[in-house]
Amino acid sequence: MARSRSKGDSVMKRMLCAAAIVAAALTATAPVAAHHSFAAEFDENKPVKFTGKVTQMRWSNPHGWIYVDVTGPDGKVVNWACETSAVNGLYRRGWRKEDLATGTMLTIEGWQARNGTPTMNTNTILLPDGRRLFAGAPQPGENSR
DSSP: OOOOHHHHHHHHHHHHHHHHHHHHHHHHHHHHHHOOOOEEEEEEEEEEEEEEEEEEEOOOOOOEEEEEEETTTTTOEEEEEEOOOOHHHHHHTTTOOOGOOTOOOOEEEEEETTTTTEEEEEEEEEEESEEEEEEOOOOOOOOOO
């Protein structure tokens, strides 16, 4: 005996199809919306250079993050969040997870966030053994990421 389709089945299938299309569209655009340009978040007129101890390294995308405790002249310790380029780019430049173990002293150069928080876009990092690692940040005035 053949089963007949009701109008309800057809409406339900259309609604599910529409929901799937909307979900796919939102998922596909999320990474693009999350990314930012250098100039939108960081100030090329606020160069930053400091030495501090690594508290954490997050190997994540679209950017890696290095967290560093920096002791100021007043003795106060501030934890800086240092944005790098994508992990695969860091790896191709010679970075390895072992390079940035917790407690490692680093000298970091880059540009501070426009909002004045202890957040920076990292340009270069000097390791205790004298190696200098490029973090992938553009030079001031460049648009490419």
